[in-house]
Amino acid sequence: MGIEKLFVSGAPQPIAPFSHACKVGELVFITGQMPTVPETNEMLLGTFTEQTHRVMQNLEIVLKAAGTSFEHVVQSRVFITNMGHFEEVNGVYASYFVDPLPTRTCIGVTGLAGGADVEVDMIAWIPPVE
Numbered sequence: 001m002g003i004e005k006l007f008v009s010g011a012p013q014p015i016a017p018f019s020h021a022c023k024v025g026e027l028v029f030i031t032g033q034m035p036t037v038p039e040t041n042e043m044l045l046g047t048f049t050e051q052t053h054r055v056m057q058n059l060e061i062v063l064k065a066a067g068t069s070f071e072h073v074v075q076s077r078v079f080i081t082n083m084g085h086f087e088e089v090n091g092v093y094a095s096y097f098v099d100p101l102p103t104r105t106c107i108g109v110t111g112l113a114g115g116a117d118v119e120v121d122m123i124a125w126i127p128p129v130e
């Protein structure tokens, strides 16, 4: 079993040395997505709600390219620059899932690349193609 490193043309282009995702067997490990608009590659520095939607939409692009979806996410990490927005981010984040939810860790940080306030990475299972 090897590692397949994914470059996803429809996703925001990397701003640092990383692949969009690495597939290993039935799992895919997705780089932390920022609130970057794929069409312009510019950071959407809006509200925490707006940024979280953009981050989740970017993750959806990469999940899809890897052959999976939010339904199959097993773990995520949420990084936010202000824990005062914890509930706001949770509301947006949760709207992309149905129960049962994946595992998650939320981390308050002093800063994120590009001045963003929200970053989320994920590990997902890739179901067999029927």
Ligand SMILES: C=C(N)C(=O)O
Binding pocket: 015, 016, 018, 031, 032, 033, 034, 113
């Ligand atoms: C944006 C990132 N995920 C990074 O710099 O690692």
